[in-house]
Amino acid sequence: MRSIWQQILDSYEAKVKERRLQNVRMLLQMGDAAQRIMETASKIKCELLILGSRGRGGFKELLLGSVSHKVTNHADCPVLIAK
Ligand SMILES: Nc1ncnc2c1ncn2[C@@H]1O[C@H](COP(=O)(O)OP(=O)(O)OP(=O)(O)O)[C@@H](O)[C@H]1O
Ligand SMILES: [Mg+2]
Incomplete structure (x- = not known):
C-alpha cells in the first residue's frame, strides 16, 4: 500500500513543480x-x-x-x- 500511495504523492509533487507552487509540503501517514x-x-x-x-x-x-x-x-x- 505504502508504495502505491508514494507513487500518488510523487505525481502530485510533479504537478506542484510544474505549476511552480510555493510552500507546498506533502506528508504520507498511516492510520x-x-x-x-x-x-x-x-x-x-x-x-x-x-x-x-x-x-x-x-x-x-x-x-x-x-x-x-x-x-x-x-x-x-x-x-x-x-x-
Ligand atoms: N485519507 C485522507 N487523507 C486526507 N484527507 C482526507 C482523507 N479522507 C478524507 N479526507 C478529507 O476529508 C474530506 C471528506 O472526506 P470523507 O472521507 O469525510 O467523505 P466520504 O469519503 O464521502 O465519507 P466516508 O469516508 O465517511 O465514507 C475529503 O474531501 C478530504 O478533504
Ligand atoms: Mg472517505
Missing part, C-alpha cells in the same frame, strides 16, 4: 485519517484546516463524510469545508 489530520494540525500550529465535504466513499445523501464530520467537531483550530 485514522481524521486523527492524523488533527494531530498534524496541532503539531504545525495550523491556523486553518480546509477539507472537502465528501470524499469518494460513503452515503452521498449525507452532507459531510465521516472524516470531515470528525475534524469539524474535534479540531482545535478553525475548519473550512469546501462543497
Whole structure:
C-alpha cells in the first residue's frame, strides 16, 4: 500500500513543480485519517484546516463524510469545508 500511495504523492509533487507552487509540503501517514489530520494540525500550529465535504466513499445523501464530520467537531483550530 505504502508504495502505491508514494507513487500518488510523487505525481502530485510533479504537478506542484510544474505549476511552480510555493510552500507546498506533502506528508504520507498511516492510520485514522481524521486523527492524523488533527494531530498534524496541532503539531504545525495550523491556523486553518480546509477539507472537502465528501470524499469518494460513503452515503452521498449525507452532507459531510465521516472524516470531515470528525475534524469539524474535534479540531482545535478553525475548519473550512469546501462543497
Ligand atoms: N485519507 C485522507 N487523507 C486526507 N484527507 C482526507 C482523507 N479522507 C478524507 N479526507 C478529507 O476529508 C474530506 C471528506 O472526506 P470523507 O472521507 O469525510 O467523505 P466520504 O469519503 O464521502 O465519507 P466516508 O469516508 O465517511 O465514507 C475529503 O474531501 C478530504 O478533504
Ligand atoms: Mg472517505
